[in-house]
Amino acid sequence: MSDVLDTPVPAAVSPEPATPSTGSQLVTDPKVMLYTRLRKSPYFWKSREHGVAMYSVYNHTYHPRHYGDPVGEYWALLEGVTLWDVGVERQIEISGPDAFDFTNMLVPRDLHKCDVGQCKYVFITAPDGGIVNDPVLLRVEEDRFWLSLADSDVGLWALGLAHAGGWNVTVREVDVAPLQIQGPKSKDVMVDLFGESILDVPYYYLRDYTIDGMNVVVSRTGYTAEIGYEIYLYDATQNAGRLWDAVWQAGRAHGIRPIGPCHMRRIEAGMLAYGSDISLSTNPMEVGYDYRWMVDLDQDADFIGKDALRRVRDEGISRLMVGLEIDGAPLGTYNDGSMIDTFPVHTSDGTGVGSVTSACYSPRLQRNIGLAMVPIEFSSLGSTVTVETPSGLRGAVVVQKPFIDPLKETPKG
Template identity: 75%
Template sequence: MTDLLGSQLTEGAVSEPQTSTPTPARNPEVMLYTRLRKSPYFWKSRAHGVAMYSVYNHTYHPRHYGDPVAEYWHLLNSVTLWDVGVERQLEISGPDAFDFTNMLIPRDLTKCRVGQCKYVFITAPDGGIINDPILLRVEKNRFWLSLADSDVGLWAMGLAHAGGWDVEIKEVDVAPVQVQGPRSKDVMVDLFGPSILDIPYYYLHAYQLHRMDVVVSRTGYSGEIGYEIYLYNATENASRLWDAVWQAGQPHDMRVIGPCHIRRIEGGMLAYGSDITLDTNPMEVGYDYKWMVDLDQEADFIGKKALRRIQSSGISRLMVGVEIDGDPLGSYNDGSMIEPFEVLAPSATHHETVGRVTSACHSPRLERNIGLAMLAIEYTQLGTNVVVETPTGPRGAVVVEKPFIDPTKRTPRS
């Protein structure tokens, strides 16, 4: 018999389509479509030529605009504008807002004034890290959590309902942009006037800009001098704010970039989902983060008992800095590090896995490969040699101090 296409078939037989092994795409695309969310600044940042997106808080996030290394140098030498509308703002308000928020985090909120910001962990009952947001105390009983990449809103709503807390928890229509780099103060003065220079590091102040309400904080994810501008009614006003900041930045050589992972790795800054997850507890992320947990405070925050046990019994692994031999690894956010790198003991006969490199890149100014690595505690002494399995083969590495640059954060505080 003959089918409609004219091919010969045997009576009773089933025809199988011809198959061949597909050639995998070197850089497969991520589809842009309706189901994933967009930052209020999505179309404005896209107009600057986004070359690569990732997904963060269920939202498309611009990672870079074609040349991450050039973006890195521009951040170090001039001023940059970032679309960080993916940092969803979870607002906690109401009569119990202070006590409820204090229960969520291991830092003591009695030491956080109105108008102050804190970098915080949100911990699970076993001490695992659920999120690491910036907390902004906007009013006495109104807090914003500027979220990293996890569904903290659902966690907080469940706790509030189960505990009968008198709080309102909601995602508000507030979205930030970041202005980062040594010339960021010049741009911000042009926008808001000289009073902007009076905002201390990790504090905030409310302003109006062209009849738009904003909160400006002296914060950022760059390790450089910088600010975040949190825009109220962002869905409506995002384009107006973006244009105002961009226009103010033109005399100062402003460039739109993505979050600069080279610089954040140099600064030892953590990326949720990469360096820390629910399976990581605060005691493991390194002694340069010991101030993130206050076990002596009066508040019985979630995870306190577990973290006391961990402190008493000791940890079995620790996050350290490593320098990695060989050719440049890339900029991390350019698709050069799809999976963590396995770390092996340097034995010639027994290649025991002792941890993994969670973030790594080539630092142009240090002229070497650097990374953050979670290693078994016996391999975390400075100067310890290990082997790192990279996509191009095994490389020698050595444990070094982190952060790699500016450990006391003198630059962003200046």
């Protein structure tokens, strides 16, 4: 496992100049500054106590990427239990008399099929069908919804739409911040924290709990495709340290380990990363047949982008996100700085046709895998392309995605 970590990160596809400008010194490993202008998660100082080795910025907030050993963190997720600081998942609350109809307008899924106490993974779409965000939606009350955001300013988007449309809703960011407890032993930790009733919470449902006087919402969700939970803490700026300590103490007997987002596992699962695999320039029909169920074009209600997505459905798409197996030496873990930019995809004659948006070396599969957006004519299983990586051109073949657990049964266990 250490071979991947010990492999030097190659130069980027578009390398830095060989010589620095006059009077400067070439910096091969630039840092991201920690300072006052960027936000900190309510769990920032607690997660930092465990030795965060790399941060990125997500929702204008510092986010731990890993703690020095991404491959070790991968195996901890698969075999044990892990604790994640995901306070960057800012919670946008939509409440009020028009909350249901307004929220139903934001997303292509029919929220008539979302009960109180249920969660849904949703796209938020723009008028042209582009993806504004892909949050987890939590229906915490009849007329109160939380959007647990990916990396874009949906609060401003929803606030503007509510004002312009005269909707009787309140849109605000609430002082609620989640932690993720993920991995096969996560149930053991959660039982120690909340009792046996936690095992009755179904996949993608939520329940209110109190722990040491702190009010929380617990959901059977997570960004791992493994068994896991998220604990959403009320009054997070005040109580984050207490909750972290409580989870840590409960987890010690089970070997809990703090980790960052495990991109190797999410790529294996074909899970999308906003800003990498999807964006405003991507529509839901293009991101893979396994996501088509997230767009309900036959529902009675209108949603933003419905007409555009109907046209896309009727006219067909010109490109599709596929899974690739990529030849050559291990690419890295994705969250270690080994993939600074997308990798161009070429035909055999060198014509550029697409890009690999996320790629890594899978320790379990013992091969490089990635998600790539390619023209429809290159999307069939077995199609071959060439990928331009920092270390040179590599052959690649289109394979089924998700790469592991294609029916996604593991997290439901």
